[in-house]
Amino acid sequence: MDLQRKLAILADAAKYDASCASSGTNRRDSRDGKGLGSAGGMGICHSFAPDGRCISLLKILLTNACQYDCLYCINRASSNVARARFTVEEVVTLTLGFYRRNYIEGLFLSSGIIRSADYTMEQLVAVARTLRERQFRGYIHLKTIPDADEALISAAGRYADRLSINIELPEEHSLGRLAPEKDVRSIRRSMGRVRLKLDEAQEARQTQSRSKPPRFAPAGQSTQMIVGADSASDKTILATSANLYGAYHLKRVYYSAFSPIPEASRALPLAAPPLVREHRLYQADWLLRFYGFAADEILDDTDMLSLQHDPKLAWALRHRERFPLDVNRASREDLLRVPGFGARTVERILTLRRVGTLRAADLARLRIPRNKALPFIVLPDHRPAPALLDSTTLEARFAPQAQQLGFGF
Amino acid sequence: MHQIKLDSDIDFAGWREAARALALSNVAPAKVRWSVAGAAPDLFAELAQPSALPRASGSFNVPALFVDLAKTVLLHRDPQRFALLYAVLWRLRRDPDLLARCTDPELMQLEAMAKAVRSDQHKMQGFVRFREIGREPDNHFVAWYEPEHHIVEATAPFFARRFADMPWSILTPERCVHWDGHALSFTPGIDRSAAPSADHLEQLWLTYYASTFNPARLNMKAMQAHMPKRFWKNLPEAALIEPLIAEAERRTGAMIDAAPSAPKAARQRRKAKMPDTSDTLHDSIASLREQAAQCRACPLWHDATQTVFGEGPAHARLMLVGEQPGDKEDLAGQPFVGPAGQLLDRAMSAAGIERGAVYVTNAVKHFKFVPRGKIRLHQKPNSAEIKACRPWYQRELQAIKPELVVALGATAAHCVLGQVTTISQSRGRLIERPGEAPVLVTVHPSYLLRLPDEDAKSREFAQFVDDLRLAADHLKHAA
Numbered sequence: 001m002d003l004q005r006k007l008a009i010l011a012d013a014a015k016y017d018a019s020c021a022s023s024g025t026n027r028r029d030s031r032d033g034k035g036l037g038s039a040g041g042m043g044i045c046h047s048f049a050p051d052g053r054c055i056s057l058l059k060i061l062l063t064n065a066c067q068y069d070c071l072y073c074i075n076r077a078s079s080n081v082a083r084a085r086f087t088v089e090e091v092v093t094l095t096l097g098f099y100r101r102n103y104i105e106g107l108f109l110s111s112g113i114i115r116s117a118d119y120t121m122e123q124l125v126a127v128a129r130t131l132r133e134r135q136f137r138g139y140i141h142l143k144t145i146p147d148a149d150e151a152l153i154s155a156a157g158r159y160a161d162r163l164s165i166n167i168e169l170p171e172e173h174s175l176g177r178l179a180p181e182k183d184v185r186s187i188r189r190s191m192g193r194v195r196l197k198l199d200e201a202q203e204a205r206q207t208q209s210r211s212k213p214p215r216f217a218p219a220g221q222s223t224q225m226i227v228g229a230d231s232a233s234d235k236t237i238l239a240t241s242a243n244l245y246g247a248y249h250l251k252r253v254y255y256s257a258f259s260p261i262p263e264a265s266r267a268l269p270l271a272a273p274p275l276v277r278e279h280r281l282y283q284a285d286w287l288l289r290f291y292g293f294a295a296d297e298i299l300d301d302t303d304m305l306s307l308q309h310d311p312k313l314a315w316a317l318r319h320r321e322r323f324p325l326d327v328n329r330a331s332r333e334d335l336l337r338v339p340g341f342g343a344r345t346v347e348r349i350l351t352l353r354r355v356g357t358l359r360a361a362d363l364a365r366l367r368i369p370r371n372k373a374l375p376f377i378v379l380p381d382h383r384p385a386p387a388l389l390d391s392t393t394l395e396a397r398f399a400p401q402a403q404q405l406g407f408g409f
Numbered sequence: 410m411h412q413i414k415l416d417s418d419i420d421f422a423g424w425r426e427a428a429r430a431l432a433l434s435n436v437a438p439a440k441v442r443w444s445v446a447g448a449a450p451d452l453f454a455e456l457a458q459p460s461a462l463p464r465a466s467g468s469f470n471v472p473a474l475f476v477d478l479a480k481t482v483l484l485h486r487d488p489q490r491f492a493l494l495y496a497v498l499w500r501l502r503r504d505p506d507l508l509a510r511c512t513d514p515e516l517m518q519l520e521a522m523a524k525a526v527r528s529d530q531h532k533m534q535g536f537v538r539f540r541e542i543g544r545e546p547d548n549h550f551v552a553w554y555e556p557e558h559h560i561v562e563a564t565a566p567f568f569a570r571r572f573a574d575m576p577w578s579i580l581t582p583e584r585c586v587h588w589d590g591h592a593l594s595f596t597p598g599i600d601r602s603a604a605p606s607a608d609h610l611e612q613l614w615l616t617y618y619a620s621t622f623n624p625a626r627l628n629m630k631a632m633q634a635h636m637p638k639r640f641w642k643n644l645p646e647a648a649l650i651e652p653l654i655a656e657a658e659r660r661t662g663a664m665i666d667a668a669p670s671a672p673k674a675a676r677q678r679r680k681a682k683m684p685d686t687s688d689t690l691h692d693s694i695a696s697l698r699e700q701a702a703q704c705r706a707c708p709l710w711h712d713a714t715q716t717v718f719g720e721g722p723a724h725a726r727l728m729l730v731g732e733q734p735g736d737k738e739d740l741a742g743q744p745f746v747g748p749a750g751q752l753l754d755r756a757m758s759a760a761g762i763e764r765g766a767v768y769v770t771n772a773v774k775h776f777k778f779v780p781r782g783k784i785r786l787h788q789k790p791n792s793a794e795i796k797a798c799r800p801w802y803q804r805e806l807q808a809i810k811p812e813l814v815v816a817l818g819a820t821a822a823h824c825v826l827g828q829v830t831t832i833s834q835s836r837g838r839l840i841e842r843p844g845e846a847p848v849l850v851t852v853h854p855s856y857l858l859r860l861p862d863e864d865a866k867s868r869e870f871a872q873f874v875d876d877l878r879l880a881a882d883h884l885k886h887a888a
Binding site: 003004007008009011012014015016029030031032033034035036037038042044045046047048049050051052053054055058059094097098100101102103135185188189191192193195196242243245246247248249257259260261262264270271272273275294295348351352354355356361362365366 | 506509510511512514517531534535536537538539540541550552567569570571572573574575590591608610611612613614616617618619620621622623624625626627628629630631632634635636644646650653654657661664665667702712714715737739740741742778780781782783784785
């Protein structure tokens with residue numbers, strides 16, 4: 001099989017993994033003239049596919065042959081898709097060739113499970129090791145195979161910037177039903193092991209020592225959850241995310257709306273992917289990580305996020321007793337809870353407060369969506385009508401306007 | 410009217426020198442006209458009286474933030490940038506807080522320009538496409554790019570740091586930059602026709618671009634927000650965008666309409682059957698550990714990583730029972746490996762007990778916690794959980810048959826003695842029990858960790874060691 005065909009198969013097989021981050025690793029470059037590549041700081045998107053997703057890394061599988069039969073996966077053992085396998089050398093050459101042309105930030109390598117967890121992990125590590133031996137200093141993200149040997153995990157962390165293990169589904173019983181060979185317990189154990197190694201490396205960096213601390217995945221670990229393949233509610237999903245962030249210090253939980261795949265299984269919904277739901281979950285995830293919300297606050301009386309309103313607005317509509325807030329006096333924590341106020345906006349408001357008083361015009365200049373924010377805030381020249389917060393029509397204000405159906409371009 | 414002519418579009422040093430002199434001489438912004446050498450002359454340039462830079466000595470301070478802002482804004486293509494920067498500098502001398510007034514119209518204009526420049530630089534870092542000319546070792550990588558602002562010089566070091574081991578050139582209409590493996594050099598702009606038109610790897614890149622696209626998620630709005638059409642002409646993969654969109658709907662429809670296909674020859678593996686675990690008379694610690702890994706006797710398993718079972722020699726003479734695993738123990742799957750475990754190790758060695766000879770376990774074998782952002786806050790197990798977990802302790806006890814059990818803390822004492830027990834009333838003496846190993850109750854090492862002052866800490870530590878010495882003495886006499 002020629003390289004074109006292999007690449008087509010193995011890129012197609014890898015595209016259901018949403019992660020493309022290339023940020024947050026340690027800063028390095030090739031100024032010493034002995035290598036290729038640089039990393040650290042902001043990630044760079046090198047292109048965008050028509051699905052709106054960024055292309056930052058060469059995202060491929062080493063092979064799409066797999067012993068496992070996970071129903072949601074295009075590469076499951078019982079699927080009729082064409083199979084292919086890259087050699088280590090092919091992946092290394094392709095990565096370096098793409099990198100030199102500035103197509104990519106680095107490599108995101110995953111694989112179907114062949115022979116055993118250890119064998120598969122060994123192959124992934126071999127690619128990363130070879131790239132580093134050839135002085136490649138770009139970004140490497142390796143998928144970690146649960147229950148792979150401790151030494152292989154350590155080696156993976158030595159060469160890779162980020163490791164990830166997919167939790168796949170938020171609930172243990174649906175994983176058991178849809179992915180019979182996978183085991184949540186072993187996935188969690190592996191995440192736990194990775195966190196211990198991350199902690200160790202961080203402690204070693206902080207304590208003064210003459211020997212260089214062992215390198216271990218400076219960009220941390222992440223995971224992915226499939227949304228819409230089982231009946232799990234958003235409440236369950238967010239509780240699982242909060243648990244994973246707390247327990248394993250994940251950098252990110254990615255949500256991937258289940259999208260129809262060729263060779264699909266009968267047991268799964270063959271429908272357009274729930275993209276709005278996925279978007280709302282990402283918004284809720286941001287509330288968890290940057291806005292001081294707890295999972296059980298984001299969803300306190302329902303099990304599903306509103307598709308119509310963003311989760312912060314939905315929360316504010318349910319908790320009108322906490323509003324209106326005086327923008328010139330409220331704490332940072334409270335300001336972060338105002339609908340339409342982003343984290344950066346809040347920082348700007350706090351800066352402005354140090355040198356003066358904010359008025360409605362200031363908010364307009366900060367590009368705050370005023371319709372969203374105004375009912376919930378008080379300014380010297382703005383006070384929402386006293387009855388507004390109590391009125392049943394408040395929610396209707398935020399309903400999207402009826403639209404003429406357009407052409408789907 | 411002062412006419413200032415800068416050497417080039419990105420002559421920051423020239424702008425700074427002029428701005429400093431003008432400001433020190435109190436020349437109002439309206440009285441200055443800025444231009445760049447070689448640029449098309451200003452319509453009113455004829456009317457302005459060219460004048461020498463006012464003589465002024467001395468200097469004044471501006472926030473470092475402003476200098477950074479000015480350096481970035483200077484790269485913008487807007488001819489008004491020099492004047493606008495000077496206007497803000499002029500105001501900044503009279504209002505030192507100006508930079509905090511982020512809704513000031515002039516400041517916002519500067520911020521917007523800086524943002525546009527940074528974004529242009531970021532796009533250049535991502536969208537430059539090198540094409541290889543010649544074969545190794547005489548190969549050279551050349552790209553054609555059209556930036557929006559004057560960013561070539563400022564962005565070149567990024568490429569030099571990244572592609573240090575290969576010779577490359579980035580050609581643009583205004584300025585070209587070259588790297589020979591050692592240093593950057595710049596030459597005047599060039600016509601597009603000078604750029605190479607093919608590369609032998611490009612077809613693979615197009616294959617990758619087409620294959621990584623998911624037609625079921627077609628979203629052109631998001632795509633164009635990040636990669637507007639003006640970039641498309643210099644991106645080889647952009648030629649695929651239209652055909653991919655045209656195909657997308659058909660491909661998605663086909664996937665949804667296709668009847669589920671018959672699975673490939675069934676070779677689905679069934680999970681190995683669980684070993685039969687009904688025989689509890691001959692529990693070995695290994696088989697107990699395996700069984701406990703599947704325990705669902707209380708809800709704590711759900712949020713925890715794993716069951717943390719006891720650890721130590723199969724016939725240890727001393728058995729140590731703690732409360733429950735903590736954060737570290739939950740991740741590692743071993744008891745007493747976190748901060749409390751380290752304290753316990755110190756106390757045991759002070760009391761002359763070798764940790765390796767002791768069987769160490771917990772009353773409750775899953776970590777109970779509430780998530781608080783990035784940390785997990787330890788929660789005390791309740792009676793129901795202690796009760797649900799107690800059979801594991803009893804079976805461990807039966808398998809190990811220790812000569813003495815030490816219960817660390819109230820939860821452990823509750824489990825070991827089978828009833829709620831107060832530490833202060835039961836600690837420091839052997840509690841004999843007919844037909845069973847005697848029990849010694851003491852505090853949990855994490856209690857010592859929580860004590861606020863050092864005096865109390867060392868006092869309590871000494872008492873803890875005394876308790877453990879009792880255990881050591883007991884074993885010595887029994888031997």
